[in-house]
Amino acid sequence: MSGVLILLVSSVVLVLLFSALGVGAVWWALFGDKARSRRCPRCWHDLSGTPGMTCGECGHVAHHERELLQTRRRWGVAIVALVGILVVTGWARLEILNASWVGFVPNAVLVQLPRLLPSGQLPTWAQTELNNRIVNGQLDGQQILNLIDVLDPGEDALGNPDDWRTLTLARATFCLPAELASVADEPVASAEVRREARAKFVSARTGRLTLLTPWIDVVLPTEWPVGVPPVAGVRGTVWGTNTEWRIRLHDDHSNWLVGDGMSALRRQPGFGALQLPIPTTDGRVQATLEFETRRRDDGAAQWNPWIPQPPIVIDAVVRPLDLSHMQPSDDAEITQTAREAFEFPVSIWTDDNRPAGIRFNTRAFASPDYADMLIGVVLELRENGVARRRSHLWWPGSSLARTGWEVDLEDVQALRRLRDLASQRGALPADPDGGNSIPGWTMSVRGDRLMALRAMGAGSHNEASMRFWSGQFETPLRVSERPETAPNRVFRQESRSPAPGLPKQK
DSSP: OOHHHHHHHHHHHHHHHHHHHHHHHHHHHHHSBOOSSOBOTTTOOBOTTOOSSBOTTTOOBOSSGGGGGOOBOOHHHHHHHHHHHHHHHHHIIIIITTTGGGGGSOHHHHHHHHHHSOGGGOOHHHHHHHHHHHHTTOSOHHHHHHHHHHHOOTTSOOOOTTSHHHHHHHHHHHOOOGGGSOOTTOOHHHHHHHHHHHHHHHHHHHHHHHTSOOEEEEEOOSEEETTSOOEEEEEEEOOSSSEEEEEEESSSSOOEEEEETTGGGGOOTTSEEEEOOOOOTTOEEEEEEEEEEEEOOTTOSSOOOOEEEEEEEEEEEOEEEOOTTEEEEOOHHHHHHHHHHTOSOEEEOSOSSOOEEOOOOGGGGOSGGGTTEEEEEEEEEEETTEEEEEEEEEEETTOOOOOEEEEEEEOHHHHHHHHHHHHHTOSOOSSTTTOEEEEEEEEEEEEOHHHHHHGGGGSOOOOSSEEEEOOEEEEEEEEEEOSSOOOOOSEEEEOSSOOTTOOOOO
8 A cells, every 4th residue: 555545544534533423423412312201491301200381490381292302402512513523624625635734743753754654655745844854954863864774775776866765865965953053152162062963963874874775877878870889878876975986888998987976866867978889780789887986084085995886787779870861060150159158258266176167058059940950069178279178068959958068188287277377367357257368278169970969868859850060169268267166077087097197087
């Protein structure tokens, strides 16, 4: 029996029980006190031993003998009971059926509800209430730990964002109970006690999350051009606040695709691109993937060593896709649209490992005129003509689907020089989006057919004709300083064996 049905049945039973008591009270009030002998119809004094029609108690004179044999009606009790029935049934309609009453469920009961009910059938209202209490800090530290224990699937991996438990556990992973939060102007002694309690809670939560099995999902395209290596989307979850996963082909030259531990929460697997072997003549793709995870202790600067996970075996069939009709397309209007998509200045961050990041807007190609177009771009930041950072981007035209991307090259030392030059340019312009041009640096944007093919996984293209942007342009590089750390990068590429002295890509 599903959780919804269990709660609905129990709620209906309680309402029916109360209603039955109300109906019984109404029946008793109207029919339960029948006359067994003569009695006064006004004060109900027993007249069985009194001759005549006059009550010796209140003086009421009955006109007929049958008046002395009336059933006593307690109209007040009947009305109160009837009103009670109407109120309860109305409350059942407005409160039980829409679950507004769940706000009165104690935290301890709500946390255990996933254990009491089938895990995949927890009602939406219960999920919403549980998530709200986590986000608002209404659950204390022990209740958060209990919830993690309740959501633990054991040997199974939990991480699919379509599973409500994933999002709830993610909130429990990053939340801070209200009683552990810092308090302004708190006495030193009390603040130290709170800090120690917070550290103890974080340590206990980390210990529980470490035991959860990592989850990884590799999504192959259903069809792909013959003779071209297919690209799979990858997303993964490694439970904890500082975690990463990485995956690659089990061969001698493939690079790692590294993902943030919570990248699966982005839902769409098209962000990270993993290139697979060319399908056989019958369309079969066979590969073994290496999968590793790692963690970083709270407050630590260095990561713990990578931990190998069970390998992932790919054995699937992709249908051959005829792209003879896929034609290059470029004109002044399309190139201008591409310029608009990449007209933003490069962001300069304070991070030494990530000094610069590109900005772009795919909405420039959102017009219906580009419904039959796939956009694949190779973007380079060049110093005196030498590529210092190379990014691949792809998305379908006339769509708001998420963009796939990867960083193919990143010379951190050169990007630090770019940051130093930006600092020497002085104050920012009045409009930060205008940026400052940096002498010797340019941005090159080139349409690429192979990158455009990757966009097929982000949208549906059934048109008889298909095209991709094949133009290119190069502009002076403009930068805009951001006095803050770089946002977290969901995916990155890492060399299998970095050359000595070269920094890893971040």
